[in-house]
Amino acid sequence: MADLALQRGAIQAAEIPSRAKVLAQLRLKDAGFRYLTRTAAIMVLLLLGGVIIALVIGAVPALQAFGINFLFEQRWNPVTEKFGALAPIYGTIVTSLIAMLIAVPIGLMIAMFLTELCPQWLRRPIGTAIELLAGIPSIIYGIWGLFVFAPFLQQTLQPFLIATFGSVPVLSTLFEGPPYGIGVLTASLILAIMVLPFITAISRDVFDAVPPVLKEAAYGMGATTWEVVRYVVLPYARVGVIGGVMLGLGRALGETMAVTFVIGNAHKISASLIAPGTTISATIANEFTEAVGDLYTSSLIALGLILFLITFIVLAIARYLLLRIERRIG
Amino acid sequence: MAIAKSSSLYSSRRRRNAIAMGLSLAATLFGLGWLVLILGVLLYEGVSGLSLQVFTEMTPPPGSTGGLLNPIVGSLIMTTIAVLIGTPIGILAGTYMAEYGRYDKLTSVVRFINDILLSAPSIVIGLFIYEVVVTPMGHFSGWAGALSLAVIVIPVVVRTTEDMLTLVPNPLREAATALGMPRAYVIQRVCYRAAQAGMITGVLLAVARISGETAPLLFTALNNQFWSTNLNAPMASLPAVIFQFALSPYKDWQALAWTGALIITFTVLALSIGARALASASKRS
Numbered sequence: 001m002a003d004l005a006l007q008r009g010a011i012q013a014a015e016i017p018s019r020a021k022v023l024a025q026l027r028l029k030d031a032g033f034r035y036l037t038r039t040a041a042i043m044v045l046l047l048l049g050g051v052i053i054a055l056v057i058g059a060v061p062a063l064q065a066f067g068i069n070f071l072f073e074q075r076w077n078p079v080t081e082k083f084g085a086l087a088p089i090y091g092t093i094v095t096s097l098i099a100m101l102i103a104v105p106i107g108l109m110i111a112m113f114l115t116e117l118c119p120q121w122l123r124r125p126i127g128t129a130i131e132l133l134a135g136i137p138s139i140i141y142g143i144w145g146l147f148v149f150a151p152f153l154q155q156t157l158q159p160f161l162i163a164t165f166g167s168v169p170v171l172s173t174l175f176e177g178p179p180y181g182i183g184v185l186t187a188s189l190i191l192a193i194m195v196l197p198f199i200t201a202i203s204r205d206v207f208d209a210v211p212p213v214l215k216e217a218a219y220g221m222g223a224t225t226w227e228v229v230r231y232v233v234l235p236y237a238r239v240g241v242i243g244g245v246m247l248g249l250g251r252a253l254g255e256t257m258a259v260t261f262v263i264g265n266a267h268k269i270s271a272s273l274i275a276p277g278t279t280i281s282a283t284i285a286n287e288f289t290e291a292v293g294d295l296y297t298s299s300l301i302a303l304g305l306i307l308f309l310i311t312f313i314v315l316a317i318a319r320y321l322l323l324r325i326e327r328r329i330g
Numbered sequence: 331m332a333i334a335k336s337s338s339l340y341s342s343r344r345r346r347n348a349i350a351m352g353l354s355l356a357a358t359l360f361g362l363g364w365l366v367l368i369l370g371v372l373l374y375e376g377v378s379g380l381s382l383q384v385f386t387e388m389t390p391p392p393g394s395t396g397g398l399l400n401p402i403v404g405s406l407i408m409t410t411i412a413v414l415i416g417t418p419i420g421i422l423a424g425t426y427m428a429e430y431g432r433y434d435k436l437t438s439v440v441r442f443i444n445d446i447l448l449s450a451p452s453i454v455i456g457l458f459i460y461e462v463v464v465t466p467m468g469h470f471s472g473w474a475g476a477l478s479l480a481v482i483v484i485p486v487v488v489r490t491t492e493d494m495l496t497l498v499p500n501p502l503r504e505a506a507t508a509l510g511m512p513r514a515y516v517i518q519r520v521c522y523r524a525a526q527a528g529m530i531t532g533v534l535l536a537v538a539r540i541s542g543e544t545a546p547l548l549f550t551a552l553n554n555q556f557w558s559t560n561l562n563a564p565m566a567s568l569p570a571v572i573f574q575f576a577l578s579p580y581k582d583w584q585a586l587a588w589t590g591a592l593i594i595t596f597t598v599l600a601l602s603i604g605a606r607a608l609a610s611a612s613k614r615s
Contacts, residue, residue, distance in 0.1 A: 026512045033514035034430050040422030041431070041440045044488060047481065048443045051454065054461040109357035117351055118358075126358065128606065133365050135602045137542020139569050140368065140591050143576045147584075148371050193364050200361065224347035247449065254451025256545040257573065281453045281545070288460075288549045304457040308450065315446045323442075 055308060058301035061294055070302060076267035076283075078291070083299035085280070085306060087267045092279040092307070095184055095259065096252040099191035104245055106192075107199030112229050114200075115207040127204065134197035142261030145190045146182070150262055153189070154181030158274050176272040180264065185273040187263040191255055195248035202244030206237040206325060240325040246318030254311050256281035280307040369595070376592025379585045384593075388557055389571060392580040398590050400557045401566040404472070407559065408551060408567060409541055411476035416483025417533055423484070424491025429517050432496075441492070447485040455481050456546035464550060472558075472565035475551025482543060483536040490532025494525040527612030531605045538601035542594050544569035568594055 063070060066083060073084020110130065114123055158179035165171035210233050218228045234241070264276020265286050280303045291297045383397045390396025423440065431437045459478040464470055498521045506516040522529070552564040553574060568590050575587035 026515075030512040030514040033517070034426075037422045037426035037430060038436075040419050041426040041436065043419060044423050044440050044444050044447070044484065047484065048447060050462065051450075051458045054458045055454070058457070058461045106357045106360060109354040110361050112350075113354040113358045117354060126362065128603075129365055130361050132599060132602065133361065135538060135598055136368065137544070137569065137594055137598055139542060139544045139572055140372070140595050143572060143587060143591050144368055144371055146576065147375075196361055196364075224343055226347040226350035227343070229350075250449050254449075254453070256451065256453045257569075261576070281451060284453055284457070285545055285548055288457075289552065301457055301461070304454050308454045311449075311451055311454075312446060315449055316442075319442060319445050 051308065052305075055301060055305040059298060059305045061298035062302040065295060066299075070299075071306075074267075074269060078287075078293075078296055081293060081295045083295070085299075085303055087269050088278050088280040088283045088303055089306065090269050091184065091263065091277040092253055092281070092310075094277070095188045095191055095263070095279055096249055098185070098188035098273070099195055099252045100245065100249055102189070102192040103196045103199055103248060107196050107244075107248075108203055108241070110196075110200045111203035111207050112233075114204050115233075116225050116229060127201075130197050130200050132197075133193070134201070137257075138194065138255060139257040141190055141194055141258035145186065145258060145262040149190065150181035150186050153186055154179045158185070161274070173271045174273050177270075177275050179274060180276060182262045182264045182276060183274045184263065184277040187259045187277075187279070188273075190258050190262060191252045194255060194258060195252050198248040198251055199244050202247060202322075203237070203241050206240030206244070207233055209240070209325075210236045237325075239321050243318045243321035243325065246314055246321065250311050250315040250318060253314060254281060254307060256285050260285045280304070372588070372592050372595055375585075375588040379589035380592065384586075384589055389555055389566065389575075389586070390582070391555075392578070392583060395582065396586070398568065398571065398586060398593070400554065401568045401571040401590070402593070403557075403559065404551070404554065404566040405541065405568040407561070408472060408476040408479055408547075408565065409537060411473075411561075412479030412483050412540055413533065413537060415477070416480040416536065417487055420484045420487025420532075420536075421491050421529065424488045424495065425517060427488070427492045428495030429513075429521065440488075444485045444488050447481075448489060451545075452482060452543055453545035453548075456548060456550055459546065459550045470550065470552035470564045472551055472561035472563065475547050475565055475567065476561070478546035478550045479540040479543060482540050482546065486536040486539055487529075487532050490535065491525075491529055494528030494532070495521055497528070498524045527608055531609045531612075534601050534605035534608070538598045538605065541601070542569060542598050544573055548573070 062083065066073070070083065070085050071089070072086055073082075074086045075082050075084050076087060077083070114127055118126060158175075158181070161175045162179065165175050214232050214236065215228055218232045223231070259279050260282040263278055263282050265278050265282060266276040267278055267283075270277070284300050284304055284307075288297070288300050291300055383395070384399075385397060385402065386399055387395075387397030388400050389398060423444075427437045427440060455478050459474050459481065463474040463477055467474070502520055502524060503516055506520045507513075511519070547567050547570050551567055551570070553570045554564045554566040558565060572587045572590045572594070575583040575590070578584065
């Protein structure tokens with residue numbers, strides 16, 4: 001009996017520290033895992049910080065050499081090593097703005113179709129098909145634009161624009177010069193197709209989030225579908241739509257491969273929309289591997305820094321607006 | 331008189347509505363038209379060049395025949411490494427945001443920054459890796475290419491992991507905790523399992539996203555005309571070869587570029603349709 005008791009005591013004595021040990025081990029693992037996930041989350045922040053710091057360091061030689069004038073000079077001469085970013089900045093902004101002018105109304109129209117008009121069973125397939133447009137890699141748009149779309153525009157739209165507006169005073173300068181096929185307008189049209197799915201998807205989501213009661217009340221008063229969308233859905237979803245538009249704009253500004261194929265890569269600013277031009281990303285993609293000399297490389301990195309800052313601001317505004325509407329819904 | 335007026339108002343409203351509806355239908359057909367047009371041209375131009383040769387032979391010098399074996403292998407290697415590096419970091423970061431620090435200040439900052447990284451121009455990521463990997467190493471390399479793709483994978487995985495873990499119902503966590511499971515085990519054994527399908531969807535979407543990426547590879551992995559699996563040397567990739575061949579003046583190179591484009595597009599579309607199917611299947615169950 002005493003033996004047994006003794007034994008049991010021994011077992012207990014052996015068990016208690018091991019239980020404590022296991023618990024301590026678990027606590028350690030728990031803390032370790034928590035620490036690991038936190039480190040990974042902080043790494044995402046460091047990633048963005050790293051991108052900015054690396055670009056700034058890379059851009060220093062160019063910014064020292066040209067100062068603030070880098071932003072306002074149009075010259076881009078690798079031989080004399082004089083660089084200015086005005087032409088690519090201008091090209092980036094103009095192509096993106098034209099793309100948005102085309103894509104925003106069409107995207108909103110598709111969103112209206114999907115939320116108000118489309119039969120229920122067709123909504124998912126059509127929505128998915130439009131979203132698949134967003135999944136096609138940009139190099140595919142590029143090769144398609146170069147071999148199919150640009151020749152098509154050269155033979156149809158561009159001669160038409162030149163013939164129609166050639167004699168109109170102000171508009172004639174917009175469509176001046178021979179129809180090359182490639183150029184600012186072609187790049188803008190391809191960008192429009194590329195950002196269309198982003199705008200459509202977000203507009204559809206915010207349209208869907210409009211409380212049905214509001215729409216039903218309007219319908220109940222005899223409003224037509226168009227009036228419901230125009231006077232009830234759009235005002236309610238305004239902030240979200242603007243957020244989606246900014247998100248699309250961010251995409252358009254940074255888009256590289258598709259634009260590189262079709263814009264023509266000419267470092268000059270011309271008023272004509274059918275003339276070749278360049279954008280920041282197209283310039284970097286075309287010239288970076290061939291750039292000789294530190295100043296040339298550094299100028300290209302400085303271009304990248306400018307692009308990153310512009311898109312950062314646009315995307316930050318987009319996220320802020322979308323966050324606001326998410327809070328209202330949630 | 332009043333009736334006539336109101337009926338004219340009525341008909342003008344109806345007319346306006348009909349125009350708007352017609353336009354929205356036209357816009358939808360317009361959007362779908364591009365998809366059909368692009369895929370149609372790709373099939374038309376690419377299928378004729380599709381043969382076994384494409385998958386068994388190296389990229390040719392201009393004027394002779396060849397295939398796309400080395401860029402296909404290069405793309406596979408770099409994509410695999412990018413996923414292997416990016417996925418764990420992304421899942422861990424997403425785990426912190428959804429599980430440990432759901433209401434933290436840090437989480438909302440990381441979410442904001444992550445969303446910006448998600449749509450940041452990929453060419454800037456290429457410049458970043460050029461600065462921090464290529465310049466110190468002194469040469470272009472497959473590693474640099476894989477790392478730049480990994481940087482693109484991370485935000486996609488972070489986003490889906492956080493979203494999917496947030497959807498896991500709290501009673502599951504409470505039940506596991508009540509049984510005495512430590513937090514790390516609750517997450518690994520219960521939450522991960524509940525969110526599995528969604529998290530795999532995220533990884534598939536990330537693979538779809540990077541398999542067509544060209545811009546960040548141009549000055550990190552560069553390109554390679556020859557067979558090479560050496561990650562310390564420049565490495566060929568399908569998108570970079572398409573870029574080079576499409577802009578060349580040689581007809582047979584352009585034909586190969588179309589074939590490559592066809593392969594990439596259908597890989598990407600298959601991946602994203604697969605990811606969608608998986609996501610909706612898991613939602614139903």
